[in-house]
Amino acid sequence: MSDLTQLTISQARAKLRAKEITATEITEAYLSAIERANPALNAYVAVTDDKARDMAKASDAKLTKGEGGSLEGIPLGIKDLFGTEGIHTQACSHVLDGFKPRYESTVTGNLWADGAVMLGKLNMDEFAMGSSNETSYYGPVVNPWRRSRLDTVVMPTTHQGDGGFVSAGGTRTARTLDNAQLVPGGSSGGSASAVSAFLCAGATATDTGGSIRQPAAFTGTVGIKPTYGRCSRWGIVAFASSLDQAGPIARDVRDAAILLRSMASVDPKDTTSVDRPVPDYEAAIGKPIKGMKVGIPKEYRIDGMPEEIETLWQKGIAWLRDAGAEIVDISLPHTKYALPAYYIVAPAEASSNLARYDGVRYGLRVPGKDIVDMYEKTRAAGFGREVKRRIMIGTYVLSAGYYDAYYLQAQKVRNLIKRDFENVFAAGVDVILTPATPSAAFGIADEDMAADPVKMYLNDIFTVTVNMAGLPGIAVPAGLDAKGLPLGLQLIGRPFDEETLFQTAHVIEQAAGSFQPEKWW
Amino acid sequence: MSVDVKTVKRVARLARIAVSEEDAERMTGELNAILGFVEQLNEVDVSGVEPMTSVTPMEMKKRQDVVTDGNKAADIVANAPATEENFFLVPKVVE
Incomplete structure (x- = not known):
């Protein structure tokens, strides 16, 4: 090696x-x-x-x-x-x-x-x-991955393509990497x-x-x-x-x-x-999934989802079916409310957790004319825009008069989201298959995302439900899009049944193969 | 519900974050976009539903009421921006 x-x-x-x-x-x-x-x-x-x-x-x-x-x-x-x-x-x-x-x-x-x-x-x-x-x-x-373009190149018969595929007709396809830098996702x-x-x-x-x-x-x-x-x-x-x-x-x-x-x-x-x-x-890896019940939630088929994501999902379904799993259509009716409920619960908890950064016990301190001025200046200088935005939302939804309307309502909806999953698992579903993200990686400093915080938040639309319900979820690479960027599928399991996730993800991995970025760095 | 610049300044004060006039105006737009997005939760029928308190049904763990560590004053103040003899130093609070 x-x-x-x-x-x-x-x-x-x-x-x-x-x-x-x-x-x-x-x-x-x-x-x-x-x-x-x-x-x-x-x-x-x-x-x-x-x-x-x-x-x-x-x-x-x-x-x-x-x-x-x-x-x-x-x-x-x-x-x-x-x-x-x-x-x-x-x-x-x-x-x-x-x-x-x-x-x-x-x-x-x-x-x-x-x-x-x-x-x-x-x-x-x-x-x-x-x-x-x-x-x-x-x-x-x-992101080490970059978009690429597929070109067909006519080859002299003696030459082996460098990284491309030699085809029977003396042509090959070659990927040309685009220079645009992409985000690796976050956090x-x-x-x-x-x-x-x-x-x-x-x-x-x-x-x-x-x-x-x-x-x-x-x-x-x-x-x-x-x-x-x-x-x-x-x-x-x-x-x-x-x-x-x-x-x-x-x-x-x-x-x-x-x-x-x-x-x-x-x-x-x-x-x-x-x-x-x-x-x-x-030890769970390699165990057959024959007879396993795989749920396909209809609510994860969202408006405006790229065709490629739907195709990938169908491929995943086919791989698991071929491996002997039983595919069942399921419904998780409160799915669409997970992201808005998250954007109340998470900022509320964050505003409380981040109260400790006060310029006294650790980290940055910006002097002020009195202690409150010192707190305010330290936190204004120390936190970035997104963090401030979430602290502000959290502080607002927890403030007097708004707690019931926002925070309590969100925690009730959270229980309904969890109940959706419990019902499906009680009906015998072992694991749920969904896309991992609604798109492939996007560009650094994407203008649409920068202009609208909610647009950025939509990245988590398929993953956030799992956190709200406290369940295990795994993302496994399942293919490349037309621009050569990786796409993943997500499997969601019962509480503490990570073993089924590894077992099933391995079946997808075997079928999809593994993906490495072409080195440019 | 939506917020105005005055509310944003009040919330910033509660959160102990200094904001300029310009910050407050920008934040007003951003917070309203997020509040507009979460508004859809109101259409959910939550009658008879308890708010979630714990995602995993479990009994609160309790430990023995005994001292498990201590004598770590130097460790505790080690990262503070200003200290004196293992005390945190802050601007004068009481006149």
Whole structure:
């Protein structure tokens, strides 16, 4: 193997255990890949090279003795939202300038205990608020995928196409890459971009309304948001506490299963962490899905959805049917209300969680003439536009006189959304198949999105229902659109039935194949 | 429901975010776009529906009422912009 960064986690794990490669070698390979690519992609906001080398050395000492954990020597990227002891943790916000926590988040602690190596902290939308990774204080992340045009080229008979396909008639099709920079999705845009561009073997991410699954779909990677309560939220910067969940972004379904097993745990430090043993998710991969009941919700067929998304969905249905699953039409009648209800519940929780950034305990302080003036100036300078917008909405809907009309109404609708899913699962449906996003990746600084915040919010239309109901959801790459950009399908499962998601996603992955961006960076 | 510039300034004050006249005007438009979007929730019949309090039906976890850590004053103030002898420093609050 010439390039160690090309190995999946499961392949690297086998080679590390067989002593064919060392943790130091693979770590160095990633560090040099980051050094070369990061100026173009901006996926990392902090590279912890010294720490990575120390951790790799410690892993090598264990591996030499035939010891080590389930992720021994595997180099990972960590979203900037996770508290990492003594290391840059700023949720990509100006207000957290210089913050280095004196503690480690439970999720990252679990990964290090299993032997993983930290490469650095990954870019994200500020406080995880965004769907394009353009709200980061550190600037936008660039998607390693670019649009391309298919051209037919007449070939001299002796020449083999470089990357194209030689056809019987002496012509080939070649893709010409467009120069326009695209967003990787958000909020875990750095995680998705880094995994897709081979700048880490896998990454941690978080998902409040789609922040794992939408960027995974935009970059041809696999992302799973587990059931609420599966991964501890302790030590992760809070956005909307009743919706936030950590999960992995990985190159394939098996890698996502390996990472989630390590990240998930029962944690007494998080009162919403659920007391259930963590299963071996990898064991579910490869199990037949014959007889499984797959629900197709009619409400996910929305107006204005591109034809390509519908075609992709139909392909997914056909693959699962061919594998022996029973396809059933279902109805989730309150689907359309999930996004508006989310835009009350999430900002309300955020306005409360972000009250702690007051210029006193950590981060930025802008002096003022008195303490209130100091608070107001600090928060005005420290928060970006999108964060302020959400704090304002949250403050408004929780303010006297509006609480019942907005917040209570939204929490009632949230119960109806959850009930829709419960009814479907009670009727025997094992898993639900939907598109992951209503479109492929769009351009950085897209004018329509910038002009209308609601347009940007619509990116999460298929993913947000899952957070509102606390269910697990996985995005798995399923094809390319006409412009050569990846598109994903989403599977939604019963609470704590991540195993069925891995099992079914693997069937889609087997049928669809895997997708890599053409390297331009 | 929609908000005017005066309401936006009041909400900004509640949220402790300083806003200029220009900010307040821009935010008024943005907030009204979002409030217009969430308006559709009013058409949902929620009679007899309880507001959600916990997405996973579970009993609130309780821990033993014992000290689990402590003596971390230096850690707690380590990231503060201004401190003195393990106290946070703030502008004068009481005259």
